Amino acid sequence: MTSKGNNVQLNAEIRDDFTRASRREIRQNGGLPAVVYGSDTESIPVSVNLKETTKLFHTGRSEVFDLNIKGSDSVPVLIKDVQKRDGKVVHVDFLHISMNKTVRVSVALDYQGTAKGTKTGGILQIQETELEVEGLPGNLPTSIELDVSDLDIGDKLTVADIELPSGITLSASGEEVLASIIIPRAVAAGTDTDDDASTEEVKSSVDQ
Known part of the structure; x- marks a missing residue:
């Protein structure tokens, strides 16, 4: 993960194997399976570095950063969803955004x-x-x-x-x-008990 100007840069590679074994291998090698999607574009399955991506979680999901997809263009994204299993991050969804459209x-x-x-x-x-x-x-x-x-x-x-x-x-x-x-x-509860006791004392005084 690097910075260019005011934007944080995160590198990604396109995934072409979607088997469970492939996802397991990505995680074993320090990677994280992910998907980039947007309302005007098709979903793009990618993998990113787990450690570098985890750093972005601390800045919040409203932090815009550039995802540099190897062999493709750099796209502005937000972290839309983080999936965990047994306390460990196993998948992340990136939302491809337009800086001119509200999200x-x-x-x-x-x-x-x-x-x-x-x-x-x-x-x-x-x-x-x-x-x-x-x-x-x-x-x-x-x-x-x-x-x-x-x-x-x-x-x-x-x-x-x-x-x-x-x-x-x-x-x-x-x-x-x-x-x-x-x-x-x-x-x-103690206050209620004290109030009840005071009420009983008043009642006793009246009865006498």
Whole structure:
């Protein structure tokens, strides 16, 4: 994997053998079976270097890079899907894109800060770790940062709280909860017990 200008370059070779034995041999030699597909082009079976491809997983699936197919042209792609077996990556799908056409991809949510409510016994509960966004490939964020510092017990962070880059839209409802600060069950149960005890004491006082 190399860089040319601002674009990361990943080398690939076309596959012409689709047997299970062939795929196994590719993996044993440090490769990874893959497919390049797009709405306007036929699917192209390829193989890539596993180690070099794995590095791209850390930058997110909205990272555009050039796939240099041996004996063919270089094409701009996104990682569309990663297939695993027993915790190991065994196949990857690349989406051949046009820089002038919008695409929809999943982007990781990066929660930043320490929630205020966690300092008084609350727990940060995260409901979503990624969201689908839509926009031109060159405008796609690699992740979406969300600051949870001001969240107190009972507060919620929703899709409506997200500030998106210009030209990027979300498919999720603005009311969808991404994270919240909740009271631990044990604490909540203890509070209920105390309330019940107080009620019984009041009742006893009235009866007397």
